Structures are given as C-alpha cells and as structure tokens.
Amino acid sequence: MSGPSPKRRVMVTGAGSPIGEQLVRRLLDDSRVELILAVTGHPVESFPLNDAKRLTVFQVDLVKTRRVHHLMFGLAKELEIDVVIHTALHSSAADEGDKVHAYNVDSVRNLISLCERHPTINRFILRSASAVYQVQRDLPVLIGEEHPLNMSGHAPQWVRDRVEADLTACVRMGLGSLQIVVLRMAEVLAPGTGSQLYDYLQSPICFQPAGFDPMINLMSIDDAVEALSAACHGNEQGVFNIPGADTLPVSVSIQRWGRIGIPAINALLSPIYRVRRRLTGHDFRYGMNRRWFIYSGVLDGQRAEQVLGHVPSHPIDWPVPS
Amino acid sequence: MPFPPSIAEALAALFLDDEARLRAQNIHFLDAGHGYDAFGLHPSFVALGEVLVSPLYDKYFRVRSFDHHHIPTTGPAVLAANHSGNLPMDGMLIWLDVLRNTTPPRVARPIADHFVPSLPYLGTLFSRGGLVGGSRGNARSLLDAGEMLMIFPEGVPGIVKSFKKRYQLQTFREGHAELAIRHGAPIVPIGVVGGEEQLPSFFSSRRLGKLFGIPTFPIPVVPVPLPVRYYLYYGEPIPVHEEFTSADADDPRIVGEVAERVKAAVNVLVQRGLDERPGVFQ
Numbered sequence: 199m200s201g202p203s204p205k206r207r208v209m210v211t212g213a214g215s216p217i218g219e220q221l222v223r224r225l226l227d228d229s230r231v232e233l234i235l236a237v238t239g240h241p242v243e244s245f246p247l248n249d250a251k252r253l254t255v256f257q258v259d260l261v262k263t264r265r266v267h268h269l270m271f272g273l274a275k276e277l278e279i280d281v282v283i284h285t286a287l288h289s290s291a292a293d294e295g296d297k298v299h300a301y302n303v304d305s306v307r308n309l310i311s312l313c314e315r316h317p318t319i320n321r322f323i324l325r326s327a328s329a330v331y332q333v334q335r336d337l338p339v340l341i342g343e344e345h346p347l348n349m350s351g352h353a354p355q356w357v358r359d360r361v362e363a364d365l366t367a368c369v370r371m372g373l374g375s376l377q378i379v380v381l382r383m384a385e386v387l388a389p390g391t392g393s394q395l396y397d398y399l400q401s402p403i404c405f406q407p408a409g410f411d412p413m414i415n416l417m418s419i420d421d422a423v424e425a426l427s428a429a430c431h432g433n434e435q436g437v438f439n440i441p442g443a444d445t446l447p448v449s450v451s452i453q454r455w456g457r458i459g460i461p462a463i464n465a466l467l468s469p470i471y472r473v474r475r476r477l478t479g480h481d482f483r484y485g486m487n488r489r490w491f492i493y494s495g496v497l498d499g500q501r502a503e504q505v506l507g508h509v510p511s512h513p514i515d516w517p518v519p520s
Numbered sequence: 521m522p523f524p525p526s527i528a529e530a531l532a533a534l535f536l537d538d539e540a541r542l543r544a545q546n547i548h549f550l551d552a553g554h555g556y557d558a559f560g561l562h563p564s565f566v567a568l569g570e571v572l573v574s575p576l577y578d579k580y581f582r583v584r585s586f587d588h589h590h591i592p593t594t595g596p597a598v599l600a601a602n603h604s605g606n607l608p609m610d611g612m613l614i615w616l617d618v619l620r621n622t623t624p625p626r627v628a629r630p631i632a633d634h635f636v637p638s639l640p641y642l643g644t645l646f647s648r649g650g651l652v653g654g655s656r657g658n659a660r661s662l663l664d665a666g667e668m669l670m671i672f673p674e675g676v677p678g679i680v681k682s683f684k685k686r687y688q689l690q691t692f693r694e695g696h697a698e699l700a701i702r703h704g705a706p707i708v709p710i711g712v713v714g715g716e717e718q719l720p721s722f723f724s725s726r727r728l729g730k731l732f733g734i735p736t737f738p739i740p741v742v743p744v745p746l747p748v749r750y751y752l753y754y755g756e757p758i759p760v761h762e763e764f765t766s767a768d769a770d771d772p773r774i775v776g777e778v779a780e781r782v783k784a785a786v787n788v789l790v791q792r793g794l795d796e797r798p799g800v801f802q
Contacts, residue, residue, distance in 0.1 A: 335638040338657025339559050345657075409640025413552075413560045445552035447560065453524070493638065494647070496558045498661065513553065520554065 205232040206430050207318075209279045211260060211309070212286030214238035214245065216390040217325070220423045221285060226250055230431060235277055237269065239286075260286055260305040261297060270312045274319070281321040281430050282313055287363075289392030291356040291481050302359035306366050314376045321377045323429045325422075326364040327392075328384050328415070328439070329357055333495035339413065340498040343382070343437045354486050368437060377435040381425055384417040384442040384497050387451075387514050391419070397482040399455045405470055406491065408461035411449045413494040417442020420512035425502070434505050441497035443510035448491060454516040464492070525555065525564035528648075532567035540570055543625045548594075550665055556648075559629075559658070565648030566619070566627060573616045576609065580745075581714065583613050585752035588621040592757065596663040596705035599628055599670045600696050600782050602689055602790055603678030605715035605745070606738040608632075613750055614670055614710060615649070628670040629662055635734050656695070663703035671696040673782065676735045680724050683741075686716035687794060689787055697760070697778035702769035706757035707782055711789025714750035717800045748800050753789040758782060 208225055212218040213236035225231045226247070236255045238245055245255045256273060258265050284306060288298045306324060313319045331341050332348040347361050364380055371378045387396050395416065398404060417440070425440040444451075452459040462470065471484040484491070502508040532541055544567035552558045577583050591599075601614060611630045618628040627650040637643040637653040652658045659669055672678055673692040681690060700707045721738040728737035760778055768774045 335653060336634040336655060338655045338661065339652065340657060340661045342657065407640075409644060411560075411644050413556065413558060415558075443553060445558055446554040446556060449524070450554055450556075494558075494560060496552070 205230055206281050207231075207233045207235075207277060207279045208281045208283060208430055209235040209237060209274055211237045211282070211284045212325075213255070214240040215285060215289070216388060217386065217419060217422055217426075218285045219246065220419055221283065221426050222247060222253065224423045224427045225430075226253060228427060233277055235274060235279055260309075261300045263308050266305070266308060267312060270309075270316060270319075275317060278318045280318055281323065282309065282319055283323045283325070283426055283430065284309055285325040285426065287325065287327075287360070287392060289390065291354060291394065291483055291486060292475075294355045298355065299359055303362045303366060306363045310367060310370050310376070310378070314370070314374050320375065321379070321430070322367070323379045323381065323426065324363070324367045325426060326367075326380050326382045327360050328382055328495070328497055330361045330364045330382060331495065333489045333493045335493055337493075339494040339496055341439065341495055342498045343439055343501055354483065356486060371435060377433060379429050379435050380437045381429060381440045381502075382437065382497070383422055383425065383440040384415045386419055386422045386442075387416045387444075388419045394482050394487050395451070397480050398487075399452065399457055400480060401474065402457060404452045404457045404459050405462040405467055406448060406452070406459050407464040407467060410492045411447045412490065412492060413445060413447055413496050414451065414490065415441050415496040416444045416446075416451065416514060417510060418444075418512045418514045421510045424512070425506070425508045428506055428508050432506065436501075436505070438502040438506060438508075439497040439499050440502055440508060441499040441510055443513040445496050454518050454520065456518045464488075467491075525562050528562075528564040528568040532564065532571055535571045536567060536574075541567055543619065544570060547619070547625050547627050548666075549627065559650075559652045559662075560644070560647035561627065561650045562648050565645070566650065569649040570616060570619065573612045577613055577616050580747050581609065581613060581718075581750040583617060583750045583752060585617045585621065585754070587754040588617075590708055590754040590756055591618060591622055591626070592668065592706060592708070593622060593624070593626070594666070596666050596703050597668040597757070598663075598696050598700045598705050598707045599668060599710055600673055600707055600786065601670070601710035601712050602786050603672035603674045604681070604686070604712065606680060606719040606721055606740060607745060608679065609718060609745065610712045610715045610750075611670065611672070614712070614752060617752055618668070618670075626668055629667050630670045631659055633676055633735070656699075659695075659699050660703070663699060663705055669696075669699070669705075673779065680721075680736050680738050682722050682724075683716070683720035684722075687713075687790055689783055689790070692779045692783040694775050694779040697782060698769045698775045700760045701764045701775065701778060702766045704761035704766065706759050706761055707778070708757045709755035709782055709785035709789060711753040711755070711786055711793050712750065713753075713790060713793030713797060714748045714800070717748045718745040746801075749797070749802060751793045751797055753793055755785050755789050758785065
C-alpha cells in the first residue's frame, strides 16, 4: 500500500447498476473522495442519490462515442475528474450482437483512449470478472492472475466480451502515464449483477452434474464495492484477482440458498436449462458454466491483499444459516 | 459431494472411536470459510476417509509402518514414495498412516494425475479427503500454506507397470524435487513394499483406459486385490531446504540430482522392506 493519497475526483460508469449504485454510495461516504460523477444509461431523475452533495449524475449511452467524448472533455474535464471506475457490463447472457459487444468491449477501448489523452484523468479501473479464466482439469484450483484465460472461440459472447474487454485494458498498461487497474472479481451473488449462479439459484430445484461438487468462490456486493473503491486510492497498476469471502462447494451454495440440489446426468443439464430458459425467461445457461460445475476454480487474492490491501470481509448474507 | 458433511460425521460417529474422530477434527487445514479449504478438504470427510480406509489398513492389508519420527510435524514437506499395484491403495494407506502417526495429526495431500479429481464421485470424495490435481499451481499453493504433499514421482508408469517389473523403480519425474527446493520443504522418502503383489497384471490397455478417462487400464490376473501385507518405511528427510536456496530450483542440474537422491533413498527403503518381510502375505 502506498502512503496517504490525495483526494480523488471519481467518475463511475454503470452507476445505474446495483454495483454502480452501491459504489457511488460508498464513495459518498469516503472522505478521501472529493467529488463523484455518476454516469448512467438511465434517466438522471431515476438515480436514487441524485440530490446528494458532491455528486453529479449524467446520462450517456457508452456506445455513442461522440457523446462519451463530449462527456470526458466537457463535464469530466470541468470537474477535474482524476479516476474513472468502469463498471458498466451488459449483464444478460441472452443478449448478443454488435451493440452488446460495443457496450462491453468498444466502450472500454474508447474510454481508455480518451483517458490516455485527458488532461486530468490519471487512473482507470476496470471491473472484470472471474469468468475470463479457463477452468479445466489440468489447471490449478487456485486461480492466480497468470492463470490461462478462456480464449475459446466457442465460448458464448458473454464470456468472449469479458475476456476481450479485460485484454483491451491489459494491453494498454504501462504504455503511458495512465494507471490501469483491472480487477477480476469473483462472481457477485446478487440480482442485476450478471451473476449466472444467482439466476441458477432462483429455481426451487437446482440440478448438478452427478458425481461432481467443485469448489467455487463467491462475493457479496459489499466486498465488490469495497474493492473498487479501494482501488481508487494508491498508484499501483496491474491485474488483481478480487475473491469473495465465500469459498464453498456448489452443493453448499444450493443448500445455503434454501434450494434442493438434485444430481443429474451431465449431458442432460444443457437441455434441461434450455427448456427452463424458454419457459421461464431465466438467464442461466448450463453450457456456458459447465466447467465451473465440474472443476474447482477459486480466485487467489494474494496480490490484491499485498498491493491493494483488499481482504474480503463481507460474507454473503445466505438465506439459510449454516 | 452428493451428501453433506453431517452424514459423513454420522458415519464417522458410527464406525470410529472417539480418538479417531478427535484426530480428524484436529487436523491442520486452512478453512476457507464454510468448513472446507479452497481445494475441497473437509475434516468430516477426513473422518469418513478413515472409516473407509481403516478396514483395508487394519484388517485386509495389515499395514506395518516404521520410522514415523521422520515425518515433519509442522511446515511444508514432500513425501515421495514408490508407486505400484494398479489401484492406488498405497496412497490411501500412506494417507491414513500419516494421519494416525503424526501429532498434531497431519493430512498428507496426495498429488494425483489430472484425471483423478475429474472422476465423478471418486474425484470429489478424494478431494474432500485432501487429494489435489497434479498441477504445479496447486502444489505451490499447498506448500506455501505449510501443507505436506504426498507425491509418487514415478506417476502412472509406476502404478501400472507389469508384474515382471515389480520393485524396479521407474523414471522419477523431477517436479517434486523442484517444488521442494523452491518452497524450502524437506523431502521424506517412503519405501512401500507389498503393493506390487496386490493386483498383478501382465498387460494394460490404453483403449480401455480411454473409455474410463484414465491413461491406461491394467488387466489384472485376479479379480480383486490380494490380501498382501503392506510395509511402509519412512526415510530420513532430505534437507533440501537447508542445502539449497529457492533460486536453485531453476537449475536443472541441481533438480535432477535431488530427484536422483530421492530415487536412491526410496530404493534403499524398498530393498530394506524386501529383505525384512517374511513373505508376501506375512
């Protein structure tokens, strides 16, 4: 950890999402943050904190590069923003196509490019996800930052976009004065965060591949927000895994959520969940998550602890006590 | 696992005495928050493991083991043993032997070929007892956490070798030596005698192995393992943590030499066991 840092002026994208909104609340409570610019795709009036002091809310579609440019070199420059926290990510796996890709990936490229030549911004923080990692039987259970990424061309766009956005940020690290921090966060078990497991757990009966019960790591929204806000301060850059406080087998997560786990033949799970998706409109895709239901994969947060001082401390509030 | 720890606990309460149950409760492991470590180990399943392995250890294979004082009681360590027998009984018996004969009780973490943790049911059960897949990252993390690894440096060629090659050590891979040097862990050689005769086979089928998701499938000449007696000999630890620095782990010459020393030490223990045992079943 570095010494005392100057007061920050922070811009948060994706402020309309549950994580973005909680992050803004957290930053408002942080005396080291002087001012917050919350960027949301929704109307400003719908933002719950829009009358808070030190907070400016701005509506923009991150896909519209011209408007983003005007935001960055207009309002953000006027407010002398020095840190950008990019949390905007399309959450639904059902939506695919160029527009989703533009939102997930091109917006990152565009924002970094603008930040690099911006007169006041010196730090860019990207919210990435553990979904970028490959899990397979010959890879370590504990996932370090050097762990192979899921570069499969067969991966769904939901995964490919996250990998591409992550790498888009990584390739710009160290090339200029802009400090880039990529936080690969464990799955946040909360609604509206794009959590596939959260969606999976919404059914009273959860099917698991028979014979497998891998270890997973999950995080609460509080820990996610704490990691993002902690990354504002300090001067370190790089890639950091951000694990959650809950490391447990899939079966225990089912039980703690008050669901019934039923083992089923692995080959049947994709069709079962496809039918569920069509009938109920749920988002969970077994095919996309299959490996996480067979092979253990737990984020190793040593680097984040040593460099950013982040230690997960807010376990998930499970509906069923242990 | 298809059943929760409470069922494992109930089974342990039914079949284990208080001392054994207490032993499982007192094992050193890093609880990641829900009673499991990050690799899936759970003390209740360690107790269940003792329930399952004890009959083999006590009644069927009637294990005799020697020189437990060589097993480090704390800190990172690597147990390196010869591998044999077509079924990994040697690993299970060493696992229980270490658990029973260390104070405080330690779980030797078996490092298995990649296919083992991905076997349905068995892989999960083994993981709950402490087994991890044989990736460098897993071994590194465990040693960093002060755990004790159980490695069979011969790998699959050791366990599936034909009966005519019994007690002839196969090529020792060097990963265990590199890990031990890099992480400052002493290497404890183990000689296992008895395993070679438990399930003799004269050939193995890669095609059948592929069917079951394993490298090769041995065709044994008997349908079940024979009730041979197992002998386990723990050798004096090779103090690589005192002799080398972690940077030496990048020197292929040093790593190769250490692996050869381990192989020689294991061979001495195996020969001792062969000399001392009165017979295959005695």
